[in-house]
Amino acid sequence: MSLEIEIKFSLNGRQTRLKVSPTMTTLAMLREKLDLTGGKLACGEGECGACTVLVDGHTINSCLMFAVDCDGRELQTIEGLATDAGLEIVQQAFVDHGAIQCGYCMPGMIMQARYLLDHNPDKGRKMTRDDIARGLEGNVCRCSGYTKVVDAVAAVVLEESPS
Numbered sequence: 001m002s003l004e005i006e007i008k009f010s011l012n013g014r015q016t017r018l019k020v021s022p023t024m025t026t027l028a029m030l031r032e033k034l035d036l037t038g039g040k041l042a043c044g045e046g047e048c049g050a051c052t053v054l055v056d057g058h059t060i061n062s063c064l065m066f067a068v069d070c071d072g073r074e075l076q077t078i079e080g081l082a083t084d085a086g087l088e089i090v091q092q093a094f095v096d097h098g099a100i101q102c103g104y105c106m107p108g109m110i111m112q113a114r115y116l117l118d119h120n121p122d123k124g125r126k127m128t129r130d131d132i133a134r135g136l137e138g139n140v141c142r143c144s145g146y147t148k149v150v151d152a153v154a155a156v157v158l159e160e161s162p163s
C-alpha cells in the first residue's frame with residue numbers, strides 16, 4: 001500500500017482536505033484529484049508558466065511544488081476567478097482583445113496577469129506595455145504572438161485605474 005499524507009488547505013475560498021502521495025505535484029493534485037484542469041502541464045520544469053496558480057497570494061509554478069506543501073496554505077486557480085456574475089475582468093479582456101489562440105497557456109498567463117495587476121511593482125504610476133511584457137515574460141505562448149495579450153492587460157490597467 002502506498003503512503004498517502006492528509007493535507008488541508010483553502011482552495012478558491014473553500015476548505016479542502018484530501019490525501020496525496022508525498023511525490024505528487026500540486027499541478028497533478030489539482031488536475032487529477034480535484035478535477036481543476038485549467039492549469040496545464042507543458043514543460044514540467046518551471047520554465048513556461050502554463051501551470052501557474054496563486055499560493056498565499058503569490059504566483060508559483062505548480063508543476064514544481066509538492067502537493068503536501070499546500071498544507072495550511074491558500075490556493076487560487078483560474079477556476080476561482082470567474083463568479084456567477086461572469087468572467088473576471090482579466091479573463092474578459094483576453095476574450096475581448098482576441099488574445100486567446102489555442103488557449104493552452106492562457107490559464108497560467110491570466111493568473112500571472114492578475115497577480116501583476118494586483119502587485120504593480122511601481123505603485124506610483126500606471127504600468128506601461130513594457131512593464132506588462134516584462135511581468136509576463138515567464139509565461140510562454142507558442143501562438144498568440146503576445147501583442148494581444150499585452151493589449152488585453154493594458155486595457156485592464158486603464159479600466160482599474162482610469163485617471
Ligand code: FES
Pocket residue numbers: 040041042043044045046047048049050051052061062063064
Ligand atoms: S508546466 Fe510548470 S512551468 Fe511549465
Ligand code: FES
Pocket residue numbers: 099100101102103104105106140141142143144
Ligand atoms: S494561446 Fe496557444 S500557447 Fe498560448
